[in-house]
Amino acid sequence: MRERLLFEGAERSRKLSAYWTLLLLAGAIASAGVVADSTATVIGAMIVAPLMTPILGIVLSVTVGDGRNLARCIALAVTGAASVILVGYLFGLLLEFPVTAATSSEVAGRVNPRMIDLIAAIATGAVGAFALVRSDVSDTLPGVAIAISLVPPLAVVGLTLEAGAGDQSLGALLLFLTNVGAILLTGIVVMGLYRVRAAALEAAVEPPMGRRAAITMIVLFAVAVAVPLAASTARIVNERLTSASVTEVADDWADGAGWEVASVVSRQGMFVVRALGPEPAPDPDELRAELDAAGLSDVDVELQLVPETRVDLEGSG
Incomplete structure (x- = not known):
C-alpha cells in the first residue's frame, strides 16, 4: 500500500x-x-x-x-x-x-x-x-x-x-x-x-x-460536509413538492380557458409557469387567487402566456 x-x-x-x-x-x-x-x-x-x-x-x-x-x-x-x-x-x-x-x-x-x-x-x-x-x-x-x-x-x-x-x-x-x-x-x-x-x-x-487528532479532524470534516448537504436536500425536496403543487393548480386554471401548461420551472426562488393557448388569454389574477386558496400564497410565480394562432389550410383535392 x-x-x-x-x-x-x-x-x-x-x-x-x-x-x-x-x-x-x-x-x-x-x-x-x-x-x-x-x-x-x-x-x-x-x-x-x-x-x-x-x-x-x-x-x-x-x-x-x-x-x-x-x-x-x-x-x-x-x-x-x-x-x-x-x-x-x-x-x-x-x-x-x-x-x-x-x-x-x-x-x-x-x-x-x-x-x-x-x-x-x-x-x-x-x-x-x-x-x-x-x-x-x-x-x-x-x-x-x-x-x-x-x-x-x-x-x-x-x-x-x-x-x-x-x-x-x-x-x-x-x-x-x-x-x-x-x-x-x-x-x-x-x-x-x-x-x-x-x-x-x-x-x-x-x-x-x-493519530487521534487526525481521525477527529476527518470525522469533523465529514460532519461539516453533511450539514450543507442536508440543507441542500431539504431545499430540493421542498422545491419539487412546491413545483408539483403549482403545476396542479396551474393545470386546472389553464384547462378552464382551453389552455395548457407547457412547463413549470424553478428559477432562483421563482416558479416560472409557461402556458399556451388561443386568444383570449386566461386571467392571471385568477391563477394568483387559486394559488393563494391552495396554500401557496408565499410562492412567487412568473406567468408567461404564449397565445396560439391556429389556421386551417384546406387542400385543393
Whole structure:
C-alpha cells in the first residue's frame, strides 16, 4: 500500500511527474467533456485522474502514523484540486459562451449535491479502501474512480467560476468535498477493520505519530460536509413538492380557458409557469387567487402566456 499510495523513496520523482501529468491532462479532458456536454469524455477523465491516490495516501498515513507523508499527501491533494480548478477556469476563458447549469447537463448534475450523493460516496469510498487492503479485488479501482467523481466537479468549479455563477461553483465544490470526506472516513474505518496499523507497528523502524487528532479532524470534516448537504436536500425536496403543487393548480386554471401548461420551472426562488393557448388569454389574477386558496400564497410565480394562432389550410383535392 505504501508503494501504491505514498510519494517516497527512489521512485518519488517519477511518481510525482506521473501524478501531475495525468492530473492536468485529466483536468483538460474533464473540462472539454463538460463544455461539450459529453458524458463519455467526462468518464474518460475520471479514469485517467490520479487524484484519489494522495487522498487514500492521507488515509494510510493517518492509519500508520506517518506524519511526513501525511503532510505531503495533503499538499498534493490540495494543490492538485486547485490546479484542476485553474484548468477549468482557463477553458472558460477560451469560450465565447458561459458554461453553467443552463447550458450544460454535465454542470447541472454537479451543482446541487444531496445527501444521497454522500451515501453513494461513502459506499464507493469503502470499495476503494477495500480494494487496497485486498489485492485480489484491486481490479475494481477503475470502477471506483468513475463512481467517486473527483476531477469533473473541480472542472465545473473552474468553468462556472469564470462564467460568474458563484453559487454553482460552491455547489460543485461541495460535491467534491463530499467525495473527499467519504473517502477519508470510510478509508479509516476499513483500514482499522483490517488491522493495517497493527501490521505497520510490527514493521515500524521508528515510533509512529499519534493519530487521534487526525481521525477527529476527518470525522469533523465529514460532519461539516453533511450539514450543507442536508440543507441542500431539504431545499430540493421542498422545491419539487412546491413545483408539483403549482403545476396542479396551474393545470386546472389553464384547462378552464382551453389552455395548457407547457412547463413549470424553478428559477432562483421563482416558479416560472409557461402556458399556451388561443386568444383570449386566461386571467392571471385568477391563477394568483387559486394559488393563494391552495396554500401557496408565499410562492412567487412568473406567468408567461404564449397565445396560439391556429389556421386551417384546406387542400385543393
